[in-house]
Amino acid sequence: MMRRTIAALAAASMIGTGMAPAYAKTPGSLSDLVGARAPGAESEMQSRGYKMETFKNGGQYWWNGDTCVRVVVSQGRYASIDKADAGDCGKGGGNAAAAVGAVAVVGLIAALASHKKKHGDDHGGADHDSEYSRGYNDGLYGGQYDRHDSEGYHNGYMAGETEAANRRMANRPYARGGTDGGRTACARRADEFQNAPWGSSVVVSQREQRGSHVYTMATGSYRSVCTADASGRVIDIQPYY
Incomplete structure (x- = not known):
C-alpha cells in the first residue's frame, strides 16, 4: 500500500510541471521519475531495488545490484537520471573510494519521529507534521525557503539542510x-x-x-x-x- 501511494504521488507530481523528457541515457525503468518531486522519487527508487551509495560532484549515485545511475536534484525535483559506471557506485573495483562515506537515506518519517521524540510533544499535531515535512524536503533537496513559514516548516527546513550537509561531509577526505x-x-x-x-x-x-x-x-x-x-x-x- 505504501509503495503504491508513493508511486502515485511521484507520478502525479509530474503532471503539468513542464519538465523536459528523460535524457537518452536514462534507464527505461526509471524514466517516469525524471521531473518527479525528490521525496517521492527517492522512496520509489528504493522500492525498485536501488540504494544510494554516495553523493559527490553534485550528484547522487544509486546501485541496484547491476546498474549504477547518477541522479541530479534541482529545485526539489529529479532533473536527470543517467547511467553511470559501476565504479562510480564503488562497485566492480573501478572506484573503491566512491563507496567510502556512502550515505543511507534515513527518510522523512524517521526524522520527524526523532524530532517529536526529542522535543517531547506533538507540536500541534497533523498541521505541524505537514509543515515540518514540507520544510524538511525543501531543505534537503535545495528548494527555496518559504518566507511565509510556520514554526514547523522552519524546524523541518533546518533539519533538511543539516542532513544535506551531513551527506556532503560524509564524502570528504x-x-x-x-x-x-x-x-x-x-x-x-x-x-x-x-x-x-x-x-x-x-x-x-x-x-x-x-x-x-x-x-x-x-x-x-x-x-x-x-x-x-x-x-x-x-x-x-x-x-x-
Missing part, C-alpha cells in the same frame, strides 16, 4: 580515517543510539585520541560522537553538542 572495525562498530551503535534503521549512520569526521578514534556520526539530521578502539569495540557514545 577527512571523514575517511580511522579503522574499518571502529567505523563499522560506531555506525551500528549510532543507529541504535538514534533509533534509526540499520545502515542509516555515517562518519562525517574523525580524529585519533590516545590509541582510539573519535568519530562524529551523522544519522539523518542528527549527530553523535562515538569513541572506538582499533578492534572495533565501542568505548563511548554521546550526543553531539
